Amino acid sequence: MENIIEVKNLSRYYKLKEGTKTALENISFNVKRGEVFGLLGPNGAGKTTTIKILTTLLLPSSGEAKVLGYDVVSESHKIRNQINFVYGGERGVYGRLTGKEYMHYFCTLYKIKNKEQADLVDNLLSLVEMKKAENQKIHTYSKGMIQRLHIARCLINEPKILFLDEPTIGLDPVGAKLLRNLVQKLSNQGITIILTTHYMQEADELCDRIAFIKDGAISIIGDPNHIKDRCNHLNLYEAIIRVNHLDALKTDNALINLELDELKDSFYTVKFEVNLEMEEGISEYLNQYGEVLSLRKREISLEDAYIYLMKDAG
Numbered sequence: 001m002e003n004i005i006e007v008k009n010l011s012r013y014y015k016l017k018e019g020t021k022t023a024l025e026n027i028s029f030n031v032k033r034g035e036v037f038g039l040l041g042p043n044g045a046g047k048t049t050t051i052k053i054l055t056t057l058l059l060p061s062s063g064e065a066k067v068l069g070y071d072v073v074s075e076s077h078k079i080r081n082q083i084n085f086v087y088g089g090e091r092g093v094y095g096r097l098t099g100k101e102y103m104h105y106f107c108t109l110y111k112i113k114n115k116e117q118a119d120l121v122d123n124l125l126s127l128v129e130m131k132k133a134e135n136q137k138i139h140t141y142s143k144g145m146i147q148r149l150h151i152a153r154c155l156i157n158e159p160k161i162l163f164l165d166e167p168t169i170g171l172d173p174v175g176a177k178l179l180r181n182l183v184q185k186l187s188n189q190g191i192t193i194i195l196t197t198h199y200m201q202e203a204d205e206l207c208d209r210i211a212f213i214k215d216g217a218i219s220i221i222g223d224p225n226h227i228k229d230r231c232n233h234l235n236l237y238e239a240i241i242r243v244n245h246l247d248a249l250k251t252d253n254a255l256i257n258l259e260l261d262e263l264k265d266s267f268y269t270v271k272f273e274v275n276l277e278m279e280e281g282i283s284e285y286l287n288q289y290g291e292v293l294s295l296r297k298r299e300i301s302l303e304d305a306y307i308y309l310m311k312d313a314g
């Protein structure tokens, strides 16, 4: 499959009073046409900086990036009309317009002929499931509706690549689900999607390939299953325990990456990892902390892989 984005030894530094801040250090990766490609990493990892460079909003300090075969520095004008982007949490300042008016406004900015606008707006608002609310003013929309409207706006120029920076941030579960369905739908239509998110399950569901990025460097790239396979050696468990000795449980170093989630009263879901030699008698071992109601070995999730692989990265 053809590469639609090619990034080679890309670096970006910010000059600050205190010295130079490295946001990206020599990163290289490719994105294939039609992929949903996820950029995942902790706050400050360099995800937005990468997206800003690829969308030609920010110049790299060194290295090379090509989008649709064009250089982001010398040929940015050839890239701009073939891509689009949405930043999560964008409110926009068009509260007094209706969704439909907003779309017509942007159609005009994109120089869409008047007679073509009605059909286009109709199609795009239907696609993002905003047709019913098209005559409502934007200030009455939920965050999820606003986000879907932004995406409709971004489709006006029929982008070949759509950059979505944390598109589901701040959305409730239903709003987030609708947005994920929309991303899937756009991908099925052949649009290449570059997505950043802090939600591992979302990335697992949507992305064909993922890059984990930390401190401006890429630590691993691959499809989600390949990344999870890298952590096959981990012995992850989940138990439900009626806990009598909570403080002691919390400080038990044999239970690695311990997570406790209170179900009710003293009942907890307890997630942890153990070394191989501990595997035999885990249930008996946990008895010291309370009554073990259930215990099972867990499959490795992308979140487990993220926590494990990012611990020592960077």
Ligand SMILES: Nc1ncnc2c1ncn2[C@@H]1O[C@H](COP(=O)(O)OP(=O)(O)OP(=O)(O)O)[C@@H](O)[C@H]1O
Pocket: 014, 016, 021, 022, 023, 041, 042, 043, 044, 045, 046, 047, 048, 049, 050
């Ligand atoms: N304009 C700027 N001036 C100085 N430093 C900046 C600037 N923009 C970003 N940085 C720094 O560069 C690093 C990378 O930031 P970036 O916004 O790319 O991270 P991110 O992975 O998108 O994080 P988040 O998940 O919080 O959005 C951070 O340390 C950030 O503080």
